[in-house]
Amino acid sequence: AQKITQTQPGMFVQEKEAVTLDCTYDTSDPSYGLFWYKQPSSGEMIFLIYQGSYDQQNATEGRYSLNFQKARKSANLVISASQLGDSAMYFCAMREVSHSGTYKYIFGTGTRLKVLA
Amino acid sequence: DGGITQSPKYLFRKEGQNVTLSCEQNLNHDAMYWYRQDPGQGLRLIYYSQIVNDFQKGDIAEGYSVSREKKESFPLTVTSAQKNPTAFYLCASSVPRQGTNSPLHFGNGTRLTVT
Numbered sequence: 001a002q003k004i005t006q007t008q009p010g011m012f013v014q015e016k017e018a019v020t021l022d023c024t025y026d027t028s029d030p031s032y033g034l035f036w037y038k039q040p041s042s043g044e045m046i047f048l049i050y051q052g053s054y055d056q057q058n059a060t061e062g063r064y065s066l067n068f069q070k071a072r073k074s075a076n077l078v079i080s081a082s083q084l085g086d087s088a089m090y091f092c093a094m095r096e097v098s099h100s101g102t103y104k105y106i107f108g109t110g111t112r113l114k115v116l117a
Numbered sequence: 118d119g120g121i122t123q124s125p126k127y128l129f130r131k132e133g134q135n136v137t138l139s140c141e142q143n144l145n146h147d148a149m150y151w152y153r154q155d156p157g158q159g160l161r162l163i164y165y166s167q168i169v170n171d172f173q174k175g176d177i178a179e180g181y182s183v184s185r186e187k188k189e190s191f192p193l194t195v196t197s198a199q200k201n202p203t204a205f206y207l208c209a210s211s212v213p214r215q216g217t218n219s220p221l222h223f224g225n226g227t228r229l230t231v232t
Binding site for chain 1: 148150152157158159160161162165167173175205207209211218219220221222223225226228
C-alpha cells in the first residue's frame with residue numbers, strides 16, 4: 001500500500017506567488033517524521049524542512065512552511081514568493097520504524113514544479 | 118567538508134555483468150541507505166544498514182546485494198539477476214536517533230546504464 005502519496009505530478013506557479021504541494025501519508029506508528037526534499041535537474045537531493053509527529057506547531061524554514069494536519073494525515077509544503085530557482089522536483093518522505101526496530105525513509109513519487117517568469 | 122561521495126557519476130555496463138556502485142561518507146553517520154530512482158516512480162528503497170556488519174532489505178532488494186564492513190562505506194552490487202538495472206542510484210546516510218530531526222543526507226548519485 002502506498003504510504004506517501006503525492007497526487008500532483010506537475011505544478012505551475014507564477015514567479016513571486018505562493019504554491020502548495022500536497023502530501024498525504026499513512027502510518028500506524030504514533031512516532032514518525034515527515035520531510036520534504038528538493039531535487040533540481042542536476043539530481044542532488046536537498047533537504048528542505050522537517051515535521052515531527054509530536055510537534056505542536058507547523059515547521060517553517062525561510063520561504064518554506066509545512067502545513068501539518070495530523071488528523072487528515074497530510075503534510076503539505078508551502079513555498080512563498082516563488083523564485084525561478086524553485087523549479088525542481090519535490091519529494092515528500094516519511095521516516096518510520098520498521099518491525100525490526102530500524103528506521104526506514106519512504107518517499108512519494110514527487111511533484112515537478114515549474115516557476116514561470 | 119563532510120559529505121557522501123558516490124562514484125562514478127555515470128556507469129555503463131553490458132547486460133549480464135555485475136557492477137558495484139561505491140558510496141563513502143565522512144559524516145560519522147551510523148545508518149546508510151540505497152535508493153533507486155526511475156522516472157515517475159520516486160525513490161524506492163533497495164537496502165539499508167543501521168550498523169556495521171548488519172543490513173536489511175528494502176522494498177526492491179531482488180537482484181541487488183550490499184556489504185557494510187566499515188561505518189564509512191556501503192557499496193551496492195547490481196547483479197545480473199536484476200531485470201531492469203538501468204536507473205539513477207542514490208546513496209544516503211543519517212543519524213538514527215528516535216524523536217530527533219535526522220534527515221537523510223544524500224550523495225550526488227550514480228546513473229547506471231546497462232545495454
